Amino acid sequence: MSGVLRYLGQGAVYGLFAALIGTLSMYPVYDPFPPGHALVKLSLAYAGKPKGDCHRRTPEELAKLAPNMRKPFVCPRRRLPLLIELEMDGAVLYRDVLKPTGLAGDGPSRAYRRFTVPAGEHRLVARLRDTDRADGFDHARAEKVTLKAGQNLAIDFKGTAAGFTFN
Amino acid sequence: MWLEGWLDRAFGSGWNPMYHLGALGYFYFWVVVLSGIYLYIFFDTGIPNAFDSVEYLTNEQWWLGGVMRSLHRYASDALMVMMGLHIARLWAFDRCRGNRWFTWITGVPIMWLVFVAGVSGYWLVWDKLAQYVAIASTEWLDFLPIFGEPIARNFLSPKTFDSRFFTLLMFLHIAVPLIMLFVLWFHLQRVSRAKVNPARGLAIGTMVMLLALSMVEPATSQGIADLSRVPSPVKLDWFYLWPFPLAERWGAAAMWALAAVGTLLLAMIPWLPPERHGAAAVVDLDNCNGCTRCAEDCPYAAITMGRRTDGKPFERQAVVDADLCVRCGICVGACPTATPFRRATAPIPGIQLPALTVEELRRRVEAAAKGLVGDDRVMVFGCDHASEADKLCGPGVAAVSLPCAAMLPPSFIDYVLSRGLADGVVFAGCRDGECHFRFGVRWTEARLAGERDPHLRARVPRSRIARVWAAPTDWRRLEGELADFRARLRAMTEKEAAE
Numbered sequence: 001m002s003g004v005l006r007y008l009g010q011g012a013v014y015g016l017f018a019a020l021i022g023t024l025s026m027y028p029v030y031d032p033f034p035p036g037h038a039l040v041k042l043s044l045a046y047a048g049k050p051k052g053d054c055h056r057r058t059p060e061e062l063a064k065l066a067p068n069m070r071k072p073f074v075c076p077r078r079r080l081p082l083l084i085e086l087e088m089d090g091a092v093l094y095r096d097v098l099k100p101t102g103l104a105g106d107g108p109s110r111a112y113r114r115f116t117v118p119a120g121e122h123r124l125v126a127r128l129r130d131t132d133r134a135d136g137f138d139h140a141r142a143e144k145v146t147l148k149a150g151q152n153l154a155i156d157f158k159g160t161a162a163g164f165t166f167n
Numbered sequence: 168m169w170l171e172g173w174l175d176r177a178f179g180s181g182w183n184p185m186y187h188l189g190a191l192g193y194f195y196f197w198v199v200v201l202s203g204i205y206l207y208i209f210f211d212t213g214i215p216n217a218f219d220s221v222e223y224l225t226n227e228q229w230w231l232g233g234v235m236r237s238l239h240r241y242a243s244d245a246l247m248v249m250m251g252l253h254i255a256r257l258w259a260f261d262r263c264r265g266n267r268w269f270t271w272i273t274g275v276p277i278m279w280l281v282f283v284a285g286v287s288g289y290w291l292v293w294d295k296l297a298q299y300v301a302i303a304s305t306e307w308l309d310f311l312p313i314f315g316e317p318i319a320r321n322f323l324s325p326k327t328f329d330s331r332f333f334t335l336l337m338f339l340h341i342a343v344p345l346i347m348l349f350v351l352w353f354h355l356q357r358v359s360r361a362k363v364n365p366a367r368g369l370a371i372g373t374m375v376m377l378l379a380l381s382m383v384e385p386a387t388s389q390g391i392a393d394l395s396r397v398p399s400p401v402k403l404d405w406f407y408l409w410p411f412p413l414a415e416r417w418g419a420a421a422m423w424a425l426a427a428v429g430t431l432l433l434a435m436i437p438w439l440p441p442e443r444h445g446a447a448a449v450v451d452l453d454n455c456n457g458c459t460r461c462a463e464d465c466p467y468a469a470i471t472m473g474r475r476t477d478g479k480p481f482e483r484q485a486v487v488d489a490d491l492c493v494r495c496g497i498c499v500g501a502c503p504t505a506t507p508f509r510r511a512t513a514p515i516p517g518i519q520l521p522a523l524t525v526e527e528l529r530r531r532v533e534a535a536a537k538g539l540v541g542d543d544r545v546m547v548f549g550c551d552h553a554s555e556a557d558k559l560c561g562p563g564v565a566a567v568s569l570p571c572a573a574m575l576p577p578s579f580i581d582y583v584l585s586r587g588l589a590d591g592v593v594f595a596g597c598r599d600g601e602c603h604f605r606f607g608v609r610w611t612e613a614r615l616a617g618e619r620d621p622h623l624r625a626r627v628p629r630s631r632i633a634r635v636w637a638a639p640t641d642w643r644r645l646e647g648e649l650a651d652f653r654a655r656l657r658a659m660t661e662k663e664a665a666e
Contacts, residue, residue: 005177006177009177010177010178012177013174013178014373014376017245018377021241022241024405025241025404026384026403029400029401031399031400032399032412033399033400043323101315108316110316112309112320150397152396167324167325
């Protein structure tokens with residue numbers, strides 16, 4: 001191969017490589033979100049009430065323990081599972097029982113869910129049960145929201161005091 | 168091989184990028200590091216400081232900061248391509264099994280580290296793409312039950328996001344390449360004379376290419392991240408970010424399963440199936456004088472020079488680590504005692520392969536030469552990994568195949584020509600720059616040129632030696648060059664007869 005052809009060949013290889021890098025580093029454009037829709041995210045990291053009652057140890061019980069473990073008031077480690085529900089315009093979008101995390105079941109229950117919903121006005125209701133009651137919920141919040149296309153609405157649970165927040 | 172042959176013609180074997188994939192990977196890594204150091208000087212952590220500082224570099228300091236940003240991105244993309252080609256090529260040419268397993272295995276974590284370093288870099292810009300990558304990657308990570316609460320919760324809304332996150336990310340983005348450098352050191356432990364720098368011409372060419380691309384298509388941001396909006400559409404860097412759309416489509420569990428199975432399969436390739444090989448090279452202390460030539464020439468650092476154990480008046484002796492030996496025989500070609508001329512005693516050299524001893528090699532050469540007729544008789548010393556030399560055999564051509572062309576001690580050429588076993592000798596080894604055992608072609612050329620021990624004796628007529636470095640796909644070229652060589656031999660014979 002002559003010198004000129006060689007340089008042309010090298011230029012072609014470099015050009016192709018640059019085109020490959022320049023193209024795949026940006027294209028094709030990724031557009032997974034359907035037009036005319038908004039995103040609702042429901043998330044929490046929250047520990048339910050302890051499973052069982054707390055109790056005060058008797059002097060006999062305390063005496064059986066090592067000195068550094070003699071706590072007079074003890075609660076069970078395991079937490080109750082949470083029941084969570086998200087309703088939109090009267091229809092249940094999501095309902096789940098969230099088990100506590102951790103090997104001993106003493107960690108917070110976790111949830112992180114995404115819902116793609118049509119843009120527009122909606123009535124959203126978030127509910128949570130964190131006790132051992134048989135029915136009903138301990139926390140709930142209803143909001144009428146107007147979601148624009150491409151908007152991201154985050155529903156979070158900020159503990160007993162703040163309850164559900166809509167951001 | 169066809170592609171490599173074509174690139175050979177355009178670049179020459181010295182600059183052929185396919186022969187420098189690992190070294191090019193290193194080169195791109197250093198471009199990423201150096202451009203990253205420059206970017207770090209101006210980078211500010213926090214919201215919206217991160218985005219603003221990158222915008223300043225891109226727009227107001229486009230002539231250097233912008234170029235550096237583009238180099239940082241494109242060199243990291245090129246690194247990913249080189250890594251992929253490097254892996255595919257080693258696998259395709261079966262250069263990962265047997266005793267090369269260590270180099271292969273230590274390459275697997277490097278692949279993950281490059282991925283993590285690349286992805287974490289996209290977070291730092293804090294544009295719409297960063298928002299997408301941050302959410303997609305944390306949602307993927309959250310599948311693993313190792314976090315107290317989902318880390319994707321950090322990106323629920325602007326109120327939940329903390330500027331400190333950038334400090335952590337910056338640390339990650341710097342720490343991962345440092346770890347990678349450490350693993351790279353392990354990666355090359357069993358490769359002697361590892362090629363970590365590409366040929367100068369190739370380095371200049373690829374750098375010019377990166378600069379040109381940076382000027383023509385500068386890397387830019389995609390608008391500041393806004394957690395109250397869905398980051399869509401986004402221009403993804405598909406070299407690094409392709410797993411995230413798949414994770415969205417298939418689910419985090421499926422993608423983790425794919426990643427785990429893929430990594431495991433990749434790591435197991437050296438044993439799928441295990442390589443069957445003969446015994447490692449053995450040292451015969453009666454004939455080893457501790458000259459170090461075998462240790463110098465071994466491509467995989469399998470030979471070291473140890474303290475003498477047999478009481479002979481030499482300082483050192485060769486010691487073969489069977490776990491590192493790839494049975495290429497290059498050490499035999501390097502041994503000055505490996506000679507076929509010895510007749511009084513068996514030709515046992517200081518080091519040799521039990522599967523193909525020097526005595527057996529001499530027997531094969533003599534047997535192959537027996538049937539040769541004509542005045543252009545050629546003895547071809549082929550390589551098991553190059554064009555099949557046996558296919559050349561005919562009335563005037565005999566062939567002996569070796570694990571590597573450099574296994575042949577130069578004294579064998581002298582033996583063939585001085586004993587009249589053939590009129591010429593042809594080396595038919597791997598393509599130049601592409602040797603299966605890395606240094607076979609290089610050492611053979613250096614020995615024939617008298618630049619490396621053991622030298623070819625001065626009395627051997629160089630005009631009766633030809634070298635054809637050809638891959639299996641270069642069969643026609645090998646045939647053509649052999650025919651030309653035989654024509655030259657005939658002319659030489661006629662000329663000598665006339666004189």
